[in-house]
Amino acid sequence: MKKLLTTAVSLMFLAVVTLGVANAQQTTAGTGDRKFDIQLKKLNEEAKADPEGFIRRLSEKHNIPEQEIREAKQKHGLDDADIYMATALARRTNRRVGDVAADYKQNQGQGWGVMAQRMGIKPGSPEFKQMKADAKGHAGHMKAMAKNKKKMHEQQMKQEEKEAKKGKDDQGKGQGQGKGKKK
Numbered sequence: 001m002k003k004l005l006t007t008a009v010s011l012m013f014l015a016v017v018t019l020g021v022a023n024a025q026q027t028t029a030g031t032g033d034r035k036f037d038i039q040l041k042k043l044n045e046e047a048k049a050d051p052e053g054f055i056r057r058l059s060e061k062h063n064i065p066e067q068e069i070r071e072a073k074q075k076h077g078l079d080d081a082d083i084y085m086a087t088a089l090a091r092r093t094n095r096r097v098g099d100v101a102a103d104y105k106q107n108q109g110q111g112w113g114v115m116a117q118r119m120g121i122k123p124g125s126p127e128f129k130q131m132k133a134d135a136k137g138h139a140g141h142m143k144a145m146a147k148n149k150k151k152m153h154e155q156q157m158k159q160e161e162k163e164a165k166k167g168k169d170d171q172g173k174g175q176g177q178g179k180g181k182k183k
Contacts, residue, residue, distance in 0.1 A: 030111045030112070030113065031085075031111060031112045031113040031116070031123075032111065032113030032114075032123055033113065033123060033128075033132065035132070036131075036132045036135065039132065039135040039136045039139055040081035040084065040085070040135055041081065042139040042143075043080060043081050043084055043135055043138055043139040043142065044079055044080045044081040046139050046142035046143045046146060047080035047081075047084075047142055048080070049142065049145075049146035049149070050142065050145055050146060050149065051080070053142070053145055054080055054142060055069050055070060055073075055083075057138065057141060057142070058083070058084060058087050058138075061134065061138070062087050062088065062090070062091040063091065064087055064090060064091060064097055068096065068097050068098065069083060069087055069097055071098060072086060072096075072097040072098040072100075072101040073101075075098065075101070076098075076101040076102060076104070076105045077105075078101055078104075078105075081135075082101075082104065082112075083097075083101070084135060084138065085104075085112045085115075085116075085131075086100040086101040086104060087100075088131045088134060088135075089112075089115065089116060089119055089121070089131075092119075092121060092127055092131070093119045093120065093121070095119075100115075100119075103115065116128060116131075
């Protein structure tokens, strides 16, 4: 009985560790800059609230067609922070987003910091610092947009509730007027 219990516990532990490793591998690879990595994580979280707005903003900010960004994201299975990095690097190195994304996927274990360095953007350089600042601004913008969208949705719901209540009140008044007066 003890052997069976020990084996079951061991298998469960192994399954949990395996799932943890699998999930860790699906997150954005680091840049080598802790603060930049935090900004990319925030960007990933905020972009989930408005994926289309995220792509649209990336396109506008980096002057790259939305379709090119979408295709690279889908073809290479990138999360939002990864597609941000691919787009930012593509713009700064005059490459196509799909080419940067493909190169990243081939060398994913190396991370974005190594990718940027191979493309001529050194950590700590003005270009790298600008990408970091842009990521922070992008995450802040997405957060503000999500907050605004939520506020507008709440206002719309309140307006609809008012209209529904008014409609019920008007309907009740109309029914009450027809009763009691007969000639």
